[in-house]
Amino acid sequence: MGSMEPNVAALERRVRGCLCDFGFEVSPLKVGWYNAVLQPSFHLQYSEDTLAFIVLSTPSMFDRAFKPFVDKQLLKKINDPVDQCVSYHLSLVKESLPNQRVDIIYDYEILPNRKPKFLAQTAAHVAGAAYYYQRKDVRCDPWGEKKIYGVCIHPRYGGWFAIRGLLIFPDVQVPFLEQVAPVDCVASEEKRIELLEKFNFHWRDWSYRDIIEVKERYSEEQKAYFGAPPAERFKLLEVQG
Ligand code: GSH
Numbered sequence: 522m523g524s525m526e527p528n529v530a531a532l533e534r535r536v537r538g539c540l541c542d543f544g545f546e547v548s549p550l551k552v553g554w555y556n557a558v559l560q561p562s563f564h565l566q567y568s569e570d571t572l573a574f575i576v577l578s579t580p581s582m583f584d585r586a587f588k589p590f591v592d593k594q595l596l597k598k599i600n601d602p603v604d605q606c607v608s609y610h611l612s613l614v615k616e617s618l619p620n621q622r623v624d625i626i627y628d629y630e631i632l633p634n635r636k637p638k639f640l641a642q643t644a645a646h647v648a649g650a651a652y653y654y655q656r657k658d659v660r661c662d663p664w665g666e667k668k669i670y671g672v673c674i675h676p677r678y679g680g681w682f683a684i685r686g687l688l689i690f691p692d693v694q695v696p697f698l699e700q701v702a703p704v705d706c707v708a709s710e711e712k713r714i715e716l717l718e719k720f721n722f723h724w725r726d727w728s729y730r731d732i733i734e735v736k737e738r739y740s741e742e743q744k745a746y747f748g749a750p751p752a753e754r755f756k757l758l759e760v761q762g
Pocket residue numbers: 600601602603604605680681682683747751
């Protein structure tokens with residue numbers, strides 16, 4: 522049966538305690554908020570009051586978690602260093618809560634039908650972590666028949682962050698959790714059009730990430746790393762031997 526609310530506060534502190542020092546940001550949500558805005562084929566199969574946390578990596582994750590993680594691999598060539606680093610840290614959350622059932626879904630996981638296991642941007646939006654700007658947020662759009670992808674913008678980091686995963690606590694029910702709206706940081710029609718144009722047609726130059734004034738962005742080293750094709754990334758890291 523579901524836990525009581527005070528335990529939820531302790532649980533949230535524990536999750537934050539595991540992740541925040543490593544440059545991750547965590548926001549709680551109910552599975553029901555997520556399911557409510559999606560078609561049934563995307564629903565997560567948990568009851569609607571189930572507690573989950575959306576996990577973002579902020580710019581400091583690169584120095585606080587990723588580089589130390591790569592150092593510890595002692596020059597082993599690992600295949601998906603970023604994904605492995607994230608999964609290492611999310612596994613530590615699970616290990617630190619041995620009496621809790623915790624399901625983890627990563628942003629890159631897909632189903633046999635090639636659909637993503639969860640829609641990360643929708644989850645971030647309903648959790649209040651980052652505003653998911655979509656074509657429908659623009660009243661008078663100029664794009665005709667074109668397929669326009671939406672993008673999340675964070676009030677502190679603009680587009681300089683990534684959504685990494687969802688932690689779900691199937692045995693923890695939070696009927697009283699209050700939903701917080703994401704900050705609508707790209708409020709004007711013109712800016713929203715500019716954002717979606719940049720993201721869809723000029724995504725390579727990353728200018729969409731600076732659509733708002735940001736508090737923190739990726740370092741030059743981090744930009745070079747993520748800007749390089751995966752096969753050429755390893756040599757860009759100054760790995761301490
Ligand atoms: N699978 C590779 C790894 O694990 O190293 C590549 C991971 C990767 O580069 N992911 C991108 C990323 O983290 C897409 S989510 N980009 C950071 C960003 O776009 O802000």
